[in-house]
Structures are given as C-alpha cells and as structure tokens.
Amino acid sequence: MHTAEAIFQNILLGASLAAPVGPVSIEMIQRGLLRGFWASFSVRIGGALGNFLCLLVVYYGLPKTIDHPMVQLSIWILGAAFLFFIGLRGIIKASKQRLLTKDPGDIGSNGLLVGLGLSLTSPVGILWWLGMFAAVISTEEASLLVSSTVILGVLLWGAVLALIASFARRFVKERYLKWVSYLGGILLMGYGVYFVIKAFQAI
Numbered sequence: 001m002h003t004a005e006a007i008f009q010n011i012l013l014g015a016s017l018a019a020p021v022g023p024v025s026i027e028m029i030q031r032g033l034l035r036g037f038w039a040s041f042s043v044r045i046g047g048a049l050g051n052f053l054c055l056l057v058v059y060y061g062l063p064k065t066i067d068h069p070m071v072q073l074s075i076w077i078l079g080a081a082f083l084f085f086i087g088l089r090g091i092i093k094a095s096k097q098r099l100l101t102k103d104p105g106d107i108g109s110n111g112l113l114v115g116l117g118l119s120l121t122s123p124v125g126i127l128w129w130l131g132m133f134a135a136v137i138s139t140e141e142a143s144l145l146v147s148s149t150v151i152l153g154v155l156l157w158g159a160v161l162a163l164i165a166s167f168a169r170r171f172v173k174e175r176y177l178k179w180v181s182y183l184g185g186i187l188l189m190g191y192g193v194y195f196v197i198k199a200f201q202a203i
Helices: 003-018 023-035 037-059 063-067 069-095 111-120 123-140 149-171 174-202
Strands: none
Touching: 003 149, 023 037, 023 069, 023 111, 023 149, 023 174, 037 111, 037 123, 037 149, 069 111, 069 123, 069 174, 111 123
16 A cells, blocks of 8 residues: 555544544533634644554554553543543533633643543543554554554544534523533543443453
C-alpha cells in the first residue's frame, strides 16, 4: 500500500472510530453547548493525546502489561471514579447555576485534562485502541508517523462535532442548558456504573 493511500485510509478510520458517542463525545457536546467550539474541541485534543499514548504503547511492544488482571482492575476502578467525578461535577455546577464559570485550579474546567483523563481511564477505550493500533501496525508495517495519522482522523471528527455543538448553542435557550448538564452528568455517571460492574466481574 502506498504511503498516501495508507494515510488517507488511516484518517477515515480514525474519524469513523471517534464517531460513536462515548464519554469524550458527551463531554464535548456539553462544553460546546455551554462555552463554544474551543471549550469542546479541547476535550477531543486531550482524548487524542491519550489515543496517541496508546499508539506508542503498541508500537513499542508494551501491551502485555495491560493484560495483567490487577492492571485491568485498577483501570476499571480509576475509570469509574473519574467518570463519577466529571459527571457529578457537572450536575453540581448546574444545580448552582454556575454552568458558564471556569474555576481556576479545578481540573474539571480544563478540557484538555478532562479529555486526556477520559481517554486514559476508559478500559473499553484503551483496549479498543490498543487492538486497533496493533491491527493497523501489523497490516501496514508502517512507520510511527504514518500510523499516527489515525489520530488526525480523530481530531477532524472532533472538530466537526465541536462545530455542530457550538453552532447548536445559539438555538438552545440558557434556561435549558442546566438540563443538558444534568443529562450529560447522568450519562457519564452511567458509564461509571458500567465500569464498576465490569470491575466486580474482573475480580
């Protein structure tokens, strides 16, 4: 496969893999409706950085560490705790009518860190990306640079989603924004419950 063709296919692959709605997308939609494009897109950048770290793990042959039961259990528990934190934080801010405020020192206000945290504490996401990157690398026998173009597809889809959310913002009345935060918080905490169940199943 020619390099240009591999890059194009990787970009499409990255965009298609990022399209399904998960914790990162939910957080992006919330922030896009509340604060606009960059607040939303920063979450996707953080998530893409986490995806790139998964790529490095696969490229340098370290995925066996993830297979250890205690490592997987730790990731499930950490993922659940982080999702509960982000979800509950959104609900509390909505209840206090502080949706549009950005508190200095609050990790939840930093979209980049939140995206990175969501990416690196999602066991499903980690295992999915490790497996996908392993397939890409083994199929193409490509360089790290070519393989990493999958991340470009993730970012392109993220830009589209952030644009849609920020555009929709002008049509959502302010009094409804808190319900968006309530719903987003509940969905994120729902993912957290799922991670807790999987953690118990792994014991």
